[in-house]
Each structure stands twice: as structure tokens, then as C-alpha cells.
């Protein structure tokens with residue numbers, strides 16, 4: 070069996086340092102003194118520089134200028150930060166295939182940057198797939214996922230020639246095999262559930278049994294699926310896949326997964342006499358949403374995975390399979406910032422509610438997982454002491470909370486600009502049309518320039534879809 074390495078033809082060899090690294094004044098005007106905890110800017114893109122009046126620039130562009138030019142709410146993506154994070158992965162995993170998980174955030178520019186950097190792409194729908202391929206993303210560098218792939222997903226994958234399809238259920242096997250044109254073979258992996266609990270919230274843990282993803286090792290479903298796939302001449306089983314969950318900040322669960330999957334590779338070798346050449350460990354690498362929170366160290370993770378894999382394979386008498394990883398959040402998350410304008414401030418006697426012009430329609434994460442963020446007033450220097458406030462959205466739900474119990478100046482008022490870092494992943498990709506407010510635009514910043522990547526969803530867009538009575 071053969072396997073292909075992701076071509077990295079367009080990647081430049083020396084990653085340039087972020088444009089403004091080293092230009093943050095030290096100490097930064099808005100940075101906390103060392104004895105007062107971590108620097109609040111630690112979780113911002115590396116290009117972030119404090120400006121007068123509590124403004125910040127990202128990619129060389131002041132946030133106040135971006136808010137003026139593009140309106141609010143607006144999502145800002147630091148292109149250099151995205152590229153720098155891609156390169157960190159390629160350096161940490163030089164012998165592996167790194168697939169960016171499009172579900173974290175995808176637009177044409179993002180697909181283009183990721184392709185240029187030499188990564189592959191993990192997609193989970195015909196929509197993500199078509200957007201990437203029509204942007205020029207090489208289909209052979211794409212892996213298709215999904216616990217419930219529709220006929221349209223599979224047809225698009227086969228028509229466009231994706232590199233890998235990850236089998237997630239037994240019923241999918243015959244269906245996929247039947248759709249593969251005669252005379253050709255589709256490379257597939259089997260998504261294995263190793264029975265490992267990891268991830269930032271119960272709703273995003275996928276390595277445990279009894280949830281909707283993958284095929285269990287414990288009950289034999291994974292082994293059964295392997296036998297079934299091997300019986301399909303139009304499918305070429307190239308390896309095993311496993312995705313433990315998301316927002317994982319420890320290395321240990323990954324090492325446990327490696328041990329269990331190497332065990333399965335050894336059993337496959339024994340039972341079927343074949344050596345599977347690939348092992349995809351999925352994504353899930355956690356990031357800090359607030360200063361001082363833990364984040365997974367990618368280079369450390371890579372070294373430990375490599376060692377565990379080499380040791381396990383040597384002990385089992387197997388060659389080391391080619392590794393793949395699928396980071397989403399750790400590439401897109403810290404590269405994005407969202408800007409909101411304050412619309413109202415309400416004091417109930419117990420809480421101060423600072424209501425902004427976005428909300429759960431552009432960021433459902435606090436409502437879904439209780440995630441906490443670190444919003445910041447930008448563009449106005451306040452001399453008033455901070456006090457605890459709750460930043461809420463504009464939607465018709467009391468649970469439309471963006472950040473609870475955060476410190477903002479006591480004179481926070483309508484018209485103020487608020488910026489929230491680590492907003493690049495799973496905000497807009499999970500955005501909804503709730504209350505028909507329209508989804509915010511996406512703006513890229515780099516080298517002192519800003520450009521619109523995705524325009525704001527207008528009332529006309531919304532009305533156009535509704536064909537009437």
C-alpha cells in the first residue's frame with residue numbers, strides 16, 4: 070500500500086517573524102506589571118501593539134480605524150498570525166501531514182493561506198469542500214470527515230478527488246464503495262473511538278464510547294469495520310483515525326490514544342497480515358481564552374507523540390506509520406479578534422449588563438459551553454476604576470451572554486468599542502441567523518493594511534432568500 074505525502078511546494082522555508090514582534094513597548098502601557106499576573110496581551114496576536122488612548126493595532130492597523138471603516142460587529146483576522154501558526158505546526162511535525170480543520174473557520178482567503186503554507190485541509194461537508202477546491206485548494210490534500218455524510222458530500226468528494234475519506238460508521242462503508250467509480254479506488258481511514266475522555270467540555274469530547282462519532286475499540290465495532298473495508302475492492306484502507314475532542318490542554322490523552330491505536334494496528338497486522346501506513350490523531354489542541362489559562366504546547370506535544378509512537382511500534386514489531394494531525398482552533402482561534410460597539414449599559418443593583426451589537430448569533434460558545442472571554446475597552450482611556458460587568462448580546466434571550474464577570478472601567482458607556490481576543494475559531498463558523506441581524510464581516514489585516522474577506526450579511530441578503538408567500 071502506498072501513501073502520499075502532502076506536497077509543500079509553495080511553502081517558504083524560513084518563516085518570517087511576525088511583523089511587529091519586538092515592537093511592543095516594554096513595559097507596554099496597558100500590560101500588567103509582572104507581580105500582577107500574566108500580560109493581558111499574551112493571548113492576542115503577536116503583532117498586537119498598544120497605541121495611545123487604549124487603542125491597539127493588529128497587523129499594523131488600529132482597531133478603532135477598523136471599526137470606523139468596516140463597522141461593528143466585525144471579525145478581524147491577522148493573516149501573519151494564521152501563517153505563523155501553520156508554520157509552527159509544520160516545524161513541530163516535520164514528518165507528518167498537518168490538515169487545518171476548516172470547521173474552526175473557513176473562507177476563501179483562509180483556504181488560500183493554508184494551502185500556500187503547505188497544510189492539508191479537513192472538511193466535513195460538500196460546502197466546505199467546494200469552497201476550498203473552487204479556491205484552488207488541491208483536492209488530494211483534503212480529508213473528508215462526517216458522522217453522517219450525505220450522498221451529496223460523498224459525491225462531491227469522489228468527483229473532486231479528495232485524498233482521504235474517514236469512515237465514521239459501518240453503514241457508510243458499502244454506500245461509499247458503491248459510489249466509487251469502477252476502475253478506481255478511494256483511500257480511506259477508519260475513525261476509531263479509543264475510550265478516552267478529554268476535552269474542554271462534555272459536549273466536545275469525542276474519544277469516549279457512547280457518543281455519535283466513530284467506531285468503538287471496546288465493543289469491536291472498529292475491528293468489524295476494518296474487516297468490512299478490507300472486503301471492498303474499491304476502498305483502500307490506508308490507516309486509522311482518532312479525534313479525542315476539542316480544547317484539550319494535556320498531552321497525556323494523546324499518548325494514551327497512540328498506545329491504543331498502535332495496539333489496534335498490531336491486531337490488524339496479526340489478523341489480516343497488512344501494515345497500515347497512516348495514523349491520524351485528529352485535532353483538539355487547546356488554547357488560552359484568558360490570560361494565564363493553559364494552552365497545549367505544540368512542539369512538546371509533537372515530541373512526545375513521536376517518542377510514544379516510535380516506542381510502541383518498535384515493541385509491536387511494526388514500522389512507524391506516517392502521522393497526521395488536524396488542528397483547527399489552535400490555528401484560527403488566537404488569530405482572530407472581534408469588535409463590538411456598546412449599545413446600552415444597565416445596572417440592576419446586582420449586575421451591570423453591558424450590551425453590545427453582536428451576541429450569541431456570532432458567538433454561541435459561552436451559551437453552549439460556558440466559555441469565558443477577556444473583553445477589553447479600546448480607543449478610550451478611562452481613569453475610572455474597573456468593576457465587574459457582564460457583557461451581553463442583543464438577542465432575545467437572557468442567556469445571550471458573551472462574557473460574564475469581567476472587569477471593565479466603571480464608566481463604560483454606549484458608543485464605547487469593545488474588542489474580544491481569541492475569536493477566530495468556532496464563532497463565525499457556528500454563527501446563526503437568529504433575530505435576522507445578519508452575520509458580521511471578516512477583515513484581514515497584514516503589514517499595515519486591512520481588506521475585506523467576507524462582507525457583512527445585509528438585510529437584502531436575508532430578504533433575497535425568502536421567496537415570499
Ligand SMILES: Cc1ncc(COP(=O)(O)O)c(C=O)c1O
Pocket residue numbers: 170172173191214312314315316351352353354395396397398399
Ligand atoms: C475530526 C476532527 N478533526 C479536527 C477537529 C479540530 O479540532 P480543534 O479545532 O479542536 O483542533 C475536529 C473538531 O473538533 C474534528 O471533529
Ligand SMILES: N[C@@H](CCCC[NH3+])C(=O)O
Pocket residue numbers: 172273315316434494495499
Ligand atoms: N465548536 C466547539 C468545538 C467543537 C469542535 C468541532 N469538532 C467549540 O467552539 O469549542
